[in-house]
Amino acid sequence: MRAGACAAVVLLIYLILAGRLAQLHWTSGPELQRVASRQRIVHEVLPGRPGDIVDCRGVVLAASIETHSMFVVPRKLRDADSTALLLASALDLDPRALSERISTHAAKGFLWVKRRISEDEAARVRALGLPRDEWGFRQEFQRIYPQGLCAAQVIGVRDIDGTGRGGIEAAFDARLRGAPGRRELLQDARGRVLEVRTGSEQPARHGETIRLTVDTYLQLQSERVLDEVMDEWKPRSSCAVVLDPQTGAVLAMASRPTFDPSHPERAPANGWTNRVISDQYEPGSTFKPMIVAWALEQGMIQRDEVFDCELGEWRMGGRVLHDHHRYGALSVSQILAKSSNIGMAKIGVRLTNPRLHDAALAFGFGRRTGIELPAEEDGLVRPLKQWTRYSTGSIPMGQEISATPLQVATAFATLANGGVLVSPHVVVTADLGTASGTTPVLSQVIGAET
Structure with a gap:
């Protein structure tokens, strides 16, 4: 009798569950399937590579290299304090400061931990074995300046977000930065990529290369002379400019004090000023x-x-x-x-x-x-x-x-150019009348015989 009753109860529960599953299948199945699909599809941004800046001979003054930036998903962290401690050790960060940042943004779905990390740092993060749904890498581009301090105020810098600040980097930011692309990734519940969805990719548009009229050799010689002047005479500042009188091309433009574009955070307050055009x-x-x-x-x-x-x-x-x-x-x-x-x-x-x-x-x-x-x-x-x-x-x-x-300098170039004033320019490939070797003559100030 008891066995029969138990069997009846089990059968009843089974029938109830089966009925509920059938109901979900017929009434809510399509919607649940769409929700699950959305949860598994991730839209990935494909950054555009910023264009190079080169001198008149093609010597690279500014370029970009691929690098990783590391983030966490604060709301998915199972043990935020432990994760902060591990990541701080791997990335040479202050563990207390990182823990406080994560705690402050605990409800968010994204938080940068450290941007533009080295390959060694990326390897150390991977070795931690953290759950893949808690963290990730994003590809970014890091600006490098192969010639060091050379023409720093002319070139400018790109900040941590890839925005041009000062010089050519700012003036031609729209042309240098390019445009990002995107694609759709299919991920499992642990955040692992299963596939790239066919036909979903929109390629990034990389930035243009900007060619300057600057000659790196003349630029370095000008800067060397300025350094000697600063060492010997101890002025507050100094600058130099070299112009081609016939074309207006700036062959060199230098200022002191200056800064290292690879470490703009160390720049003195007066190191950003391009004194040739601002003083x-x-x-x-x-x-x-x-x-x-x-x-x-x-x-x-x-x-x-x-x-x-x-x-x-x-x-x-x-x-x-x-x-x-x-x-x-x-x-x-x-x-x-x-x-x-x-x-x-x-x-x-x-x-x-x-x-x-x-x-x-x-x-x-x-x-x-x-x-x-x-x-x-x-x-x-x-x-x-x-x-x-x-x-x-x-x-x-x-x-x-x-x-x-x-x-x-432009006025003296006018005298040297037979009285023709030519507007100075520092970019070869620009939309400002200096492209394709054209010479932007402004006016005949005085006669050549004068």
Whole structure:
């Protein structure tokens, strides 16, 4: 009797379970199948490789290598503290800090542990044997700079998230970064990849290569000279630029202090500044050749003309101008060679303020050169209405205006290029009128014969 009752109960339970399974199969089966399928399909992002930056000869200045970045899934960690301790040991991290980070993000489904790890570190993580649904690697690209500090401010850096910061890296970020792709992976319950779903892959688009006009040999020589200047004279900063007068190509551009783009976190605060385009000074005597050239072009002075330089002292309105030596009669070329302030002031009187103002603007002062780099300054040429009689003597001596080193170099390149002002550029393959060997001529400032 008891055996029969027990058998009946077992049969009843079996029938109930069978009925429930049948109900799930017929009413909820398709939905449960879709949920299970979604849980097993993972969308993987395929990062695009950032483009290289090379010099005019193809020497690589910046490139990218594949590397692993390690993450955990905090909400799936079975023993968060133990996992943090193991990972900290494998990746040379502070175990307490890592444990606190994981605890803070305990409900999240993703948390970076360490990015761009070495192959040895990746091997140590694998050797831990942690459950595969708790952690993983993602492929990323790490920027490397094979030439070290060479042209650091020109190149810039790419940050931990692959965004260009400063220099070419920032100015051409959209073209360098490329675009990510994606694909669908089929995983089991432990997170192991079973297959890549056919037809699901959308390939990544890799970034473009940007070729600079910079010549690495000239760049390294320029930087070596700057280092010698810094060591010998101990200035706060220094810079150098080398231009091709005929094409406007920047062959070298260097600044000190500088930084190591492989370790931007160690850069001094003033090491990021590209002083060739950002620092502004009164050009002083370097401005004098442009004024003489403009005066000759305007017919206000003659090549063989001689000026009385007043034995080194001359009263101009309410002030007295001085030369370093007691010069008497000087020709135009001698005024430049000896850098006579008095001779230049007398040329300024011939030109008058309107023509002096025109000269400054014609040679490119008071506006950006348009070089393909961020943070270029305008310099300063005040509106003509703000000039005074004092300006007539000061402007020819390179005072009352300010200019970047690149503006001054561009003005001298104009003199060396038969009076043709060519906008400087640092990129060969760009959309800014400097591609395919074209020469962006802005204006004929003075005649070639001048």
